[in-house]
């Protein structure tokens with residue numbers, strides 16, 4: 001009897017492992033298959049139907065252009081310039097957005113005072129700030145960073161604010177009864193960790209919006225380098241294969257940053273939320 | 279001099295359309311040092327409100343609560359509270375939940391750790407010290423909340439239906455644990471429960487509240503020697519007596 005149970009147990013283990021394996025295989029394989037399919041269709045359409053590099057460069061055209069750019073060694077400078085613009089903008093958005101959102105979420109007077117201003121400024125599209133970015137900062141990386149900042153600032157602010165507004169009263173009361181009474185300590189030990197999921201969401205959205213503002217910012221105010229800048233330069237030179245290279249680089253980089261951020265947040269910062277429905 | 283003095287406390291909540299709810303009406307009670315008092319009464323009779331006023335989380339509309347002669351103005355770690363709802367900090371591990379109050383007090387890390395171990399052992403959750411609250415069952419969470427309140431070594435412990443979510447066996451075990459802790463530490467305990475059985479097992483004194491408005495309907499001193507035998511005839515007598523009082527407290531005529 002005991003023997004049989006063990007055999008059955010083993011059989012179940014094997015089935016489980018098989019199921020996991022096919023599941024894994026599917027999850028790994030399907031994306032590769034779909035990307036390959038798109039690439040093949042793209043290549044066929046470009047090569048045999050459109051037959052015009054300026055209208056639609058083919059996959060091989062783009063790969064060739066990418067290799068040329070890679071050899072020229074300028075991608076690295078474009079890359080670091082764009083990251084500089086992005087870093088300035090997102091850094092400033094975090095530095096200003098998080099403290100302001102915290103203050104507005106926690107202190108009612110701050111909320112009442114700042115809310116109208118925020119609500120008026122928020123719907124102004126970030127690109128509408130370009131004239132002032134140029135007038136205030138000239139044609140510098142700071143000007144491009146400023147546009148990214150405007151894009152990233154509001155999502156960070158609004159989500160931090162919402163996070164602080166939504167701190168459960170019970171947590172605050174529990175902390176006060178345990179001797180954590182001053183506003184500073186309550187913010188640090190209760191509100192900030194409780195609001196962290198919301199703040200992280202704000203940073204993620206802010207990074208996404210900031211990244212989208214980057215191309216336009218570099219077009220208007222950037223110097224000679226930058227992925228967005230090069231995209232426009234290539235376009236004006238009718239090098240459409242290069243345009244696609246920069247588009248894909250922007251997409252992949254944006255995705256990579258998001259993945260790294262999410263990995264960090266979910267794995268380190270918000271490990272305690274694993275069991276909750278996000 | 280009595281330790282905790284509740285002097286003619288009333289609490290009125292204002293509702294939206296000018297309506298008012300009288301949650302507590304003229305509550306007066308003297309609680310001795312190291313006394314174990316249980317509050318029983320139907321849902322909505324103001325038990326939580328009373329504990330919150332004593333904790334300093336709510337202010338009485340009129341009347342005053344004082345501890346050793348000093349009126350209560352706000353929350354203080356001298357008065358620990360175990361909430362009716364789950365109030366663990368989900369971003370802290372079990373151990374760091376327990377040491378929260380000690381951290382706030384600025385206790386050295388090593389002392390915090392040893393205190394945490396003591397109270398983890400007391401509630402039988404040593405294996406879960408590094409777990410997050412979401413990994414615990416409801417009853418386990420409540421045990422951590424009790425450990426967290428105890429670790430802070432309050433003089434008065436306010437407990438709002440702390441064992442409501444536990445199964446009967448765990449509940450009985452926790453009651454015995456709590457009595458042991460109480461006998462060891464000589465804390466004053468104010469304990470809200472819906473279970474007459476629990477009240478008779480634990481209390482020196484049982485306070486029966488009547489609803490709408492919340493008033494003290496009766497108080498009973500329980501003089502059975504501890505440990506009390508739940509199945510004994512004296513226990514059953516006290517139990518029956520309290521149940522009878524509670525029934526008559528529900529009747530409007532009694533007030």
Ligand SMILES: Nc1ncnc2c1ncn2[C@@H]1O[C@H](COP(=O)(O)OP(=O)(O)OP(=O)(O)O)[C@@H](O)[C@H]1O
Nearest residue numbers: 291292299301320321322323324325326327328362
């Ligand atoms: N913040 C509040 N605002 C308005 N009314 C309130 C508030 N808190 C409690 N009340 C009212 O006061 C009364 C007493 O509530 P309380 O929570 O003290 O009851 P309770 O005895 O603890 O009930 P239960 O056994 O269900 O926990 C209820 O009628 C409730 O609606």
Ligand SMILES: [Mg+2]
Nearest residue numbers: 325326362438
């Ligand atoms: Mg209650």
